[in-house]
Amino acid sequence: MAILSAKLILVASGALSYVLVQHAPESLPPPLRTSYIGVFASLCLVQFVALFTYAMFLKPFWLSPLTKLPQPKGGGLLNGHFKTIYSSGAGETEKKWFNEIPNDGLIYYRGLLNNANVIVTSPETLQEVLTRTYEFPKPVGIIYLVGRVLGIGLVLSEGDVHKQQRRTFLPAFAPRHVRDMYPIFWSKACQAVTNLTYIGNGEQLEFEVGHWASRTAIDIITMAMMGKDFGAIADANAPLFKVYRALLEPTRAFLVLAMMKAFFPAPLVDRLPVKWNRWMDEAVETIRGTCRGMLREKKQKLAEKSLLEKDFLSIAVQYEDIAQVSEDGVIDQLTNALGAGHETISVAITWVVYMLCVHPEWQTRLREEVRTNFPSPTELAETGREATASDVDNMPFLQAFINETLRRFPPVPVTARWATNDSIIAGQLIPSGTRIAIPIKAVNWDKRLWGPDAHEFKPERWLGPDGRLSGTGGANSKYSNLTFLQGTRACVAQVLVKAEMACVVGSWVGRFDLSLVDETLLDEANMKISGGSLSGKPLHGLHVKARVLEGW
Numbered sequence: 001m002a003i004l005s006a007k008l009i010l011v012a013s014g015a016l017s018y019v020l021v022q023h024a025p026e027s028l029p030p031p032l033r034t035s036y037i038g039v040f041a042s043l044c045l046v047q048f049v050a051l052f053t054y055a056m057f058l059k060p061f062w063l064s065p066l067t068k069l070p071q072p073k074g075g076g077l078l079n080g081h082f083k084t085i086y087s088s089g090a091g092e093t094e095k096k097w098f099n100e101i102p103n104d105g106l107i108y109y110r111g112l113l114n115n116a117n118v119i120v121t122s123p124e125t126l127q128e129v130l131t132r133t134y135e136f137p138k139p140v141g142i143i144y145l146v147g148r149v150l151g152i153g154l155v156l157s158e159g160d161v162h163k164q165q166r167r168t169f170l171p172a173f174a175p176r177h178v179r180d181m182y183p184i185f186w187s188k189a190c191q192a193v194t195n196l197t198y199i200g201n202g203e204q205l206e207f208e209v210g211h212w213a214s215r216t217a218i219d220i221i222t223m224a225m226m227g228k229d230f231g232a233i234a235d236a237n238a239p240l241f242k243v244y245r246a247l248l249e250p251t252r253a254f255l256v257l258a259m260m261k262a263f264f265p266a267p268l269v270d271r272l273p274v275k276w277n278r279w280m281d282e283a284v285e286t287i288r289g290t291c292r293g294m295l296r297e298k299k300q301k302l303a304e305k306s307l308l309e310k311d312f313l314s315i316a317v318q319y320e321d322i323a324q325v326s327e328d329g330v331i332d333q334l335t336n337a338l339g340a341g342h343e344t345i346s347v348a349i350t351w352v353v354y355m356l357c358v359h360p361e362w363q364t365r366l367r368e369e370v371r372t373n374f375p376s377p378t379e380l381a382e383t384g385r386e387a388t389a390s391d392v393d394n395m396p397f398l399q400a401f402i403n404e405t406l407r408r409f410p411p412v413p414v415t416a417r418w419a420t421n422d423s424i425i426a427g428q429l430i431p432s433g434t435r436i437a438i439p440i441k442a443v444n445w446d447k448r449l450w451g452p453d454a455h456e457f458k459p460e461r462w463l464g465p466d467g468r469l470s471g472t473g474g475a476n477s478k479y480s481n482l483t484f485l486q487g488t489r490a491c492v493a494q495v496l497v498k499a500e501m502a503c504v505v506g507s508w509v510g511r512f513d514l515s516l517v518d519e520t521l522l523d524e525a526n527m528k529i530s531g532g533s534l535s536g537k538p539l540h541g542l543h544v545k546a547r548v549l550e551g552w
């Protein structure tokens with residue numbers, strides 16, 4: 001829009017300067033009467049100042065139809081509420097406004113350079129945004145940020161390409177395939193527990209949960225997706241793990257280059273001869289090369305009829321539709337899954353451990369369930385007995401605890417869309433270019449949907465009167481729990497996530513008594529959450545004491 005307006009201004013100024021100097025010089029001030037450049041520059045300046053004043057002030061403060069919506073108080077003159085949002089924990093400001101500002105499904109606020117944002121707050125408005133999927137795509141900024149690393153797979157594709165990719169790849173994520181992955185989850189979970197026990201000399205240790213959850217999650221996701229062990233549990237300096245972590249950590253150079261893509265073509269910015277670009281090319285090629293090698297290996301085994309593994313890629317290459325997809329098309333899905341499925345799960349595990357420390361009575365309850373159903377890490381090592389999906393089916397407490405933590409601390413607390421054209425939501429005109437925030441955490445805490453105890457941590461809400469797991473947690477709309485979103489862009493790996501978490505959390509609580517190093521954090525009000533990034537995790541990490549318990 002801004003680029004279009006700028007082009008219009010340049011063309012209009014050029015044409016008008018010609019007409020004025022040629023045909024009406026007397027209408028110009030004397031110094032400009034013979035100067036095309038002078039007239040052109042003056043006209044451009046006047047129009048740009050007018051456009052800037054309109055876009056920065058008149059429209060966001062008074063003229064946009066959105067100004068009639070409920071709004072938070074305050075906000076800066078130039079950057080609206082941007083600072084408030086980014087200086088608080090991810091999703092926390094949206095949650096506060098959601099509860100404090102009376103509204104009919106939409107709240108308006110001004111963001112960076114006063115750009116227009118709306119927060120959708122009711123099941124009805126959420127449904128509108130989440131079902132009109134391609135009318136409200138993801139903001140292009142996300143492609144600038146992570147497109148080079150992830151590739152254009154399910155996470156970033158839009159329109160017919162996304163529809164086709166989803167139809168092709170979704171079957172390979174089906175629950176029946178996930179059930180076959182339990183041995184992968186369990187063996188890696190047990191490896192982490194055994195290493196931690198060793199570090200603590202079989203007695204007690206202190207560790208940062210996020211660090212170990214991340215090492216465990218990366219090994220599990222790479223094993224589950226393509227049967228490749230990145231070796232992160234065994235060695236924090238394992239080469240593939242280091243490359244991968246660095247790729248996902250936004251450095252200053254990374255952010256500057258990403259921002260440049262808003263003004264210059266992305267392929268040009270990616271080709272600039274700077275150190276960061278060279279490093280990035282090598283790192284991306286290392287990861288894609290690893291995926292390519294695994295894909296070729298699976299195809300070779302398939303041709304030789306010796307493909308027995310149960311990871312996603314081994315399953316995927318056996319689907320006829322996927323066999324037709326180009327090598328790079330399959331690799332894009334792998335890099336998407338590794339990117340989407342590593343940080344999110346490690347953050348989710350971190351919050352589960354936090355809740356276990358805050359609610360030690362649940363540790364006792366879960367430990368009993370885990371020790372009754374799962375084989376111990378020692379048993380796995382000595383007899384090879386693996387965990388199965390049925391073991392987890394028999395553990396409603398463990399599943400309820402995980403569900404409640406995912407509701408209370410969604411690893412992605414807020415996500416966004418934007419209006420590509422003028423659109424109507426709930427009868428309200430949403431001008432083209434408006435960013436639409438989906439406040440996942442705020443919805444998950446909504447008392448109208450979850451009842452008066454919505455703000456309490458209550459795993460029991462996921463248990464029926466017979467003690468069995470209840471699928472909805474007692475909420476009455478499918479737009480009540482957005483941890484994995486809803487609709488055609490919902491997470492493809494919800495079943496896989498819960499299976500993996502049950503194994504990792506089960507192995508930790510089965511082996512250790514867990515408590516917080518900083519006891520002030522027992523009061524949740526003292527827990528600071530990271531902001532500004534995609535995931536919401538403990539700002540200063542989560543440091544725990546783990547005492548090894550006998551008998552498992």
Ligand code: HEM
Nearest residue numbers: 154155337340341344345348415483484485489491492493
């Ligand atoms: C606790 C863990 C996870 C959470 C909370 C989570 C949450 C989400 C959310 C909220 C979205 C929608 C984002 C948006 O459209 O704005 C999403 C999409 C997606 N997730 Fe997950 N995710 C998790 C783990 C995983 C894992 C392990 C994988 C892969 C194995 C995965 C693969 C994907 C993919 C491919 C999409 C894009 C789906 C599409 O647009 O069609 N996620 N996830």
